[in-house]
Amino acid sequence: MPGVGAVTAEVSYRYDGSLAGFYCCVYDSYARREIPAAISADDAEEGQISLIPERWVEVNVGRATRAREGLALKGGARSRELLEHVFLSRVERRETALLAFARRVFEEGPSILERLADPLVARLLKAEKGVLGEAHLLTGFVRFTQTDAGLVSTIGPKNFALPLIAHHFADRFSGEAFLIFDKTHGAALVHEPGKPWAIARMEPPDERPTEEETRVQALWRRFYNTIGIAERYNPVCRRTHMPMRYWPYMTETREHARAD
Amino acid sequence: MDLLDKLAILADSAKYDVACTSSGSNRPGKPGGIGSAVSAGICHTFASDGRCVSLLKVLLGNACAYDCRYCANRRSADVPRAAFTPEELAELTISFYRRNYIEGLFLSSAVLRSPDYTMERMISVLSILRGQYRFNGYIHAKAIPGASPEAIRGLGMLADRMSVNIELPSESSLNLLAPDKSRASILRPMSLITRGTERSYLETKSLSLARTPPQAMPQRFAPAGQSTQMIIGATPETDRAIVRLASGLYHRYRLRRVFYSAYVPVSDDSALPAPNTPPPLLREHRLYQADFLMRFYGFDAEEILPEDSPSLNAYLDPKCSWALRNPERFPVDVNRAELSELLRVPGVGPKSAERIMTARRQTRLTIDDLRRLGVVLKRARYFIQTADTGRSPRISREDTVRALLDHNAGRFGFEQLSLFDTMDRGNRLPGAMDAPTLRDAVEEAVACLASAL
Numbered sequence: 001m002p003g004v005g006a007v008t009a010e011v012s013y014r015y016d017g018s019l020a021g022f023y024c025c026v027y028d029s030y031a032r033r034e035i036p037a038a039i040s041a042d043d044a045e046e047g048q049i050s051l052i053p054e055r056w057v058e059v060n061v062g063r064a065t066r067a068r069e070g071l072a073l074k075g076g077a078r079s080r081e082l083l084e085h086v087f088l089s090r091v092e093r094r095e096t097a098l099l100a101f102a103r104r105v106f107e108e109g110p111s112i113l114e115r116l117a118d119p120l121v122a123r124l125l126k127a128e129k130g131v132l133g134e135a136h137l138l139t140g141f142v143r144f145t146q147t148d149a150g151l152v153s154t155i156g157p158k159n160f161a162l163p164l165i166a167h168h169f170a171d172r173f174s175g176e177a178f179l180i181f182d183k184t185h186g187a188a189l190v191h192e193p194g195k196p197w198a199i200a201r202m203e204p205p206d207e208r209p210t211e212e213e214t215r216v217q218a219l220w221r222r223f224y225n226t227i228g229i230a231e232r233y234n235p236v237c238r239r240t241h242m243p244m245r246y247w248p249y250m251t252e253t254r255e256h257a258r259a260d
Numbered sequence: 261m262d263l264l265d266k267l268a269i270l271a272d273s274a275k276y277d278v279a280c281t282s283s284g285s286n287r288p289g290k291p292g293g294i295g296s297a298v299s300a301g302i303c304h305t306f307a308s309d310g311r312c313v314s315l316l317k318v319l320l321g322n323a324c325a326y327d328c329r330y331c332a333n334r335r336s337a338d339v340p341r342a343a344f345t346p347e348e349l350a351e352l353t354i355s356f357y358r359r360n361y362i363e364g365l366f367l368s369s370a371v372l373r374s375p376d377y378t379m380e381r382m383i384s385v386l387s388i389l390r391g392q393y394r395f396n397g398y399i400h401a402k403a404i405p406g407a408s409p410e411a412i413r414g415l416g417m418l419a420d421r422m423s424v425n426i427e428l429p430s431e432s433s434l435n436l437l438a439p440d441k442s443r444a445s446i447l448r449p450m451s452l453i454t455r456g457t458e459r460s461y462l463e464t465k466s467l468s469l470a471r472t473p474p475q476a477m478p479q480r481f482a483p484a485g486q487s488t489q490m491i492i493g494a495t496p497e498t499d500r501a502i503v504r505l506a507s508g509l510y511h512r513y514r515l516r517r518v519f520y521s522a523y524v525p526v527s528d529d530s531a532l533p534a535p536n537t538p539p540p541l542l543r544e545h546r547l548y549q550a551d552f553l554m555r556f557y558g559f560d561a562e563e564i565l566p567e568d569s570p571s572l573n574a575y576l577d578p579k580c581s582w583a584l585r586n587p588e589r590f591p592v593d594v595n596r597a598e599l600s601e602l603l604r605v606p607g608v609g610p611k612s613a614e615r616i617m618t619a620r621r622q623t624r625l626t627i628d629d630l631r632r633l634g635v636v637l638k639r640a641r642y643f644i645q646t647a648d649t650g651r652s653p654r655i656s657r658e659d660t661v662r663a664l665l666d667h668n669a670g671r672f673g674f675e676q677l678s679l680f681d682t683m684d685r686g687n688r689l690p691g692a693m694d695a696p697t698l699r700d701a702v703e704e705a706v707a708c709l710a711s712a713l
Binding site: 116136140145151176226229233242250 | 294356
């Protein structure tokens with residue numbers, strides 16, 4: 001791709017918020033030899049009123065693929081993975097940082113991944129750690145409720161972690177019909193036995209428990225309340241490992257969350 | 261008895277068992293089955309005491325035939341008794357697992373009638389889970405001391421991890437407090453498991469080198485290895501004896517983990533700490549720190565506690581303690597040092613050390629670079645040399661000691677300081693009796709440690 005001679009341009013890119021859309025922004029930045037002053041997703045609140053001219057970047061699968069494959073070709077699979085992980089995070093001015101990263105991958109090659117103390121790389125690695133950390137916590141903290149339609153869960157994560165936990169749950173519960181609804185992003189992971197999983201925009205699901213469900217939840221709460229050792233009571237340690245923002249979504253802590 | 265009460269009794273009886281890790285097995289889901297295992301393990305919740313809950317940890321039954329004096333379930337204790345039927349417990353496990361409450365089952369038991377009868381009942385729980393429910397998730401099973409080799413083999417073929425509790429750090433303590441158990445009845449199953457896991461690993465390895473298809477691979481024996489735990493503070497063993505014992509268990513028996521459990525008094529027995537004695541949590545914490553140094557930092561037991569140091573330091577973590585004893589090893593040049601040398605720097609963990617090794621391939625690292633790498637400099641800065649600092653660290657001895665002091669020590673309670681031996685290389689560190697407040701004790705400790713530098 002032509003990379004030399006790009007200048008910061010008095011223009012802001014606007015795209016549909018998808019990963020393919022973002023790769024098209026990367027493509028355009030090269031094709032036009034310009035670095036946009038800002039990039040914003042269609043659903044983002046910031047940048048609604050902009051003082052500089054805005055350009056809508058249309059999703060084009062061919063261009064997105066070229067940018068995506070070019071990135072891996074120049075910087076290796078790990079560079080692309082880092083970009084795509086951070087794309088799921090909520091780091092400030094995410095797209096601008098990721099475009100800067102992509103441009104440096106094209107210029108410097110995979111050695112950029114060794115520049116761990118570089119301010120941009122350090123910032124992206126930190127953001128990635130946040131995303132992967134939350135995804136890992138969710139593999140433990142997701143709670144399913146048995147409803148007549150199958151297993152249903154609601155989560156409220158900071159990052160858009162559903163794509164990172166989808167395989168784990170589909171593999172573990174391959175024989176189950178389940179749904180994990182991400183309230184923060186208005187999307188759900190849906191799985192039916194024998195079919196590949198899918199993530200789609202969705203309204204909050206019906207979580208009415210079956211009669212059996214109420215009984216199992218009571219058993220679980222009883223277990224949870226028994227297992228702590230009173231002489232070792234340590235609320236700070238509990239909150240450090242299990243931040244309170246997860247509590248309202250978990251069977252055993254829902255009531256504690258309400259009380260606080 | 262209703263299932264709710266049964267669960268409460270049998271979870272309550274199991275709660276002093278420390279291990280709840282679900283690590284060491286990596287296994288994708290199976291078509292037609294339920295469950296998988298993730299090698300790093302997954303915590304599903306955290307109890308009110310801050311401990312990770314990964315597995316449904318219960319006893320199969322708590323009506324024990326043995327009478328170990330430190331145990332809440334001993335025969336002579338006046339506690340409610342209950343037992344699950346194997347069908348009941350298997351069903352409960354699956355209904356928790358499907359809802360993602362747990363990573364699997366931690367099955368232990370009191371000695372019901374005899375060791376082998378107990379093992380038989382445990383095996384039937386695991387058979388129902390693995391067979392009828394096609395459960396492919398994590399199972400930790402506790403081997404009962406005195407069980408036969410056949411029973412151990414049967415249980416190990418169905419479990420990911422096994423454990424036999426060493427219970428107390430010395431044979432004399434064991435003889436005194438656990439009359440029905442002997443050192444041999446504990447070590448024999450332990451070595452059976454070690455050999456079983458190793459043989460099964462080698463067998464699988466050679467079959468996979470011969471390109472045996474996965475469906476033709478034999479079932480593995482306890483692929484996540486074994487762990488053990490011992491009670492701290494119920495008996496008079498020193499930290500040095502405990503750390504050396506743990507080191508021996510890691511080397512001779514290839515244990516994956518040794519757990520330490522601060523003794524919580526469960527009976528009024530003249531041979532044991534009185535009821536209401538607080539559990540020695542700070543001491544337990546220090547032992548875990550020493551354990552991590554052996555497992556991830558390349559320290560051996562003798563370095564952590566040499567012959568003249570029977571006790572870990574209440575005020576310093578064991579790595580800082582080592583650094584103060586070995587000033588000739590510092591400063592470490594972060595731009596040249598080996599990984600093993602970086603791991604000796606207080607405040608630098610395995611992740612930071614790896615990051616330093618990677619980042620210095622591209623640039624000569626400065627203090628600011630280290631900060632961006634995420635290295636915590638509070639303690640490390642007194643022990644390192646960077647591209648922008650000279651050879652000699654510019655600090656007073658007192659500042660160094662002050663920075664190294666473990667400020668978390670006070671969190672465990674002032675009185676915990678007295679549970680340590682207070683001699684440090686000829687100097688006496690203050691215990692809770694020697695100073696009116698924690699702050700005074702800390703000031704005294706700083707002066708004492710700095711003068712020894």
